[in-house]
Amino acid sequence: MRVVLADDERLSLIHLKSLLEKEIGGVEVIGMYSDPTLIIDMIGPLHPDAIFLDINMPEISGFEIAEQLQVLFPSIEIVFVTAYDDYAVNAFELSVIDYILKPVQLARLEKTVKRLQVRVDQKDKRIKTTEPLIGCFNHIYLQLPNNEPQPLKWRTSKAQELFAYLLHHRNRMIDRTTLIELLWGHLDHAARTAQLYTTIYQIRHTLKQSGITEVIISSGILEAGYRLSIGPNLLDIEEWEIQLKRLPLLTVQTIPEHVLVLDSYKGDYLSDYGYLWAESERERLRCLWLHHAENLEAFYTDSGLLHDAIHLNQLIHKMMPTHDGSYFNLMKHYDALGNRPAVEEQYWLLKTMLENEFGVSTVNPSVADWYNRWKNPTQHEL
Template structure:
């Protein structure tokens, strides 16, 4: 079991680490942290099974950190540690696995560790396909094998990487050789292009074997029109963008009981589909998935606004704006949010930023409705 310990008292961290590793056993402390702000990034980096989190932290309260961690590392179990019993109700409202009072006694800590193990075991039981490898297509092509960190696939050439991505994009469908040659080797003699194609297919198969992706096969077939081509087939292999879209479709309309699940699924969207590559053929799918993410982000943002959670809504819209700087709706929503929060300078900043980006980046004017709202708000200035 991998554990991350977060407490602003270094002595408390050392004592807890010693108890877990020496007295309890079976626990590897993969990281300790005294800074609540740094803790969130460290948790994302280390991916621990359990996080022991002190509640009375400076700068950012441990309960707030726990709420963020439940979104960024939802698979990690959270155990709150504190000297104040009156935090218990709030801790369990955040669906913490356990709540330990200081000073910590070995017998009590042992019960918590057993509870974590039992919870982790149940989590594995409800994921029968968790031992399948995953092909990752958000941003960069990578592979994630069971119980291992994701790794970049080592391709012999850039052509091999693009052809694999192209066949994966058209998985379970025949892609004719003529189409592949026109895409990757246009304008060269057909005999030379075919030789390049055969060699590249060979290199792709080698790369898949070396990566442990034995369930992905590429076979040559003859199409109905008589032309030869290739079909990429996946068995017992997952694709992260497919899993993500399936999860989005399963979500119900946001409500209080499962808003964290919406935020967790949205956080699974790590970037554009094959976004690190200039593949024009992927642009339509890239835009389609991007629109799904943006649409659901706006949906959750509106729900948070209706619930009076203005700060959380601000963070969501800033995230949209950072990832997709030409999304007008995020600027307009931020303008109205900052107005409601009495932050006049931020309203002006958002409108000016939108204007500059649209005029310089797109050569277009800001939407008339947004401009009219801003002029009315600013008194016509």
């Protein structure tokens, strides 16, 4: 695993480098920076797996650097290293993989490296196939064998939606009237029929140009409609669901496999487009992901892996901001770690979310009761 270290204290850099390379092993420090202004410019050509980043640095903070890194180099994992323990909430809001305190202890650092190695291994296990992959997470994309995913370039938004709709109903004949009413219901009969034929032609041309000729749109002879079949090509949502169903029993040894499937869910089904007809499938897949995430979170909690549980709840926050259960979980985890400011902040964030999203100011009674007992333990003992 290749890492970069950034800290304005030179001795801290040397100490961390020694722990990683000599005490732990399996880690190569490929860059060390004490000037934070150089990090963004220098890190790109190095292609590190991770960066250990101090928060308190002159001129620019570690938080600002992390925000830029996550935009420019989203594959780089970030570990915050700091002498202060009151940055934890902000750190995990950025979805960094870990947060460790100075002076860095070897046992704590070993846990971080193991967590990093799992994440790096996951990225190395991307689906490798001899068949093209059609993607529907967030938006429609194409991944040819041994290539990075690329968006399909549609000539019009109608061509994009028509392809998405036929893909959504793949292997089923969809009558022309349904397609016309969906996309061109406002036009007269002659114009809407011409638009359908033109758009089908555009889709076939785009597919041919993209190199996925085995995706076929066939027109019915006896039935007046169109059917799309993907042939031997793979579909990311189908592959993800297959992997989810094949997961072994969750144990300490199988955690990496479960995390890999969890992280393979790259975003909601066709969410970038907001098609109403896709909402049912979108919600079904979201529920499958959330159920899996909650099972993994409960396992982390029961196993005493609180930092992993915190990181997973932050991921649930990011994927589903209105899921109130993750706020309560974080309150309890931060309480177990003795981080009172973080507990208070999560309760405030929960109330703010409920007011902004649902127009209510009342927190679930059981959560409010827990918080009040935590806030005023002496009062409740009387």
